[in-house]
Amino acid sequence: MILHHHPFLPACRFARLALAEHAIDVELKLEPFWEARPEFVAINPGLTLPMAYDNGRGPLIGARVLMEYIDERYGDMRAAHRLMPADPFQRGEVRRLVDWFLIKFEDEVSGPLVTERILKLEIPAKRGGGAPDSGAMRAARQNIVGHMHYLGALTASRHWLAGDSLSFADLAAAAALSTVDYLGEAPWDADPAVKQWYQRVKSRPAFRPLLTDKARLVAPAPHYADLDF
Structure with a gap:
């Protein structure tokens, strides 16, 4: 599979984790979406990432679309350990939590922090780069506390976020938190149970490539790469 x-x-990151958990070979293509390459815009006018092609078929655009495709096309490979549960109610809960972390958490926490501290250093000023917005970062740091407490409530009553088994919900949450953790912005002392859950996901082989990622201008x-931190 080719993943832009x-x-x-x-x-x-969620897409990469999902593909790795299914042992799908992936060719990664870095896409500086802010450049709006004509070839990219022609097939993906929303400039949405991730975007994938599977054996020449595609594009599959967006994390939720790719999640559903991976489950339908490759889910049987995981047999009893499928990342989308068989029970309809549990599937709904997985999808709800995926949206929580890829939309709500993104809007309130990871999006502002990654944009202000990483992306603005990579994006030219004429395309929106430049100095970070301290107000946006301050709001994100306040918002993350509530999200950590919510994660704590989930981990207190469930073995994994959506139930008894690892699911796409855990991958989405860990993917979102990993970007914040890279920046040293995750308040792990807010709830020890959340840290323990994250360590379990972080220790999975699928997670290892994410721990080698390096932002061009931010260490x-x-x-970040320690499994026992």
């Missing part, structure tokens, strides 16, 4: 991505967009937090 940016390494610090949570939706792209990772010292503990």
Whole structure:
């Protein structure tokens, strides 16, 4: 599969985790979406990432679309460990939590922090780059506390976020948190149970490539690649 991505967009990290959990070979293509390459705009006018092609078929645009495709096309490979549960109610809960972390958490926390601290350093000023907005970062740092408490409530009552088994919900949440953790902005002391859950996801083989990602102009937090932090 060919995956057009940016390494610090949570939706792209989620796609990479989902593909790795299904042992799907992937060719990564870095897509600086702000450049709006004519070839990219022609097939993806919304400039949405991730975007994938599978054996020449595509494009599959957006993390949710790709999640559903991976489950329908490759889900049987995981047999009893499928990342989308068989029960309709549980499937609904997985999708709800995926949206929570790829939309709500993105809007309130990871999006502002990644944009202000990483992307604005890569994007030319004429396309929206430049100095970070301290107000946006301050709001994100306030917002993340509530999200950590919500994660704590989920981990207190469930083995994994959506139930008894690892699911796409865990991958979406971990993908979103990993971008914040790279920047040293995750308040792990807010809830020890959340840290323990994240360590379990972070220790999975599928997660290892994310721990080698490096932003061009921003170094990772010292503990970022440590499994026992």
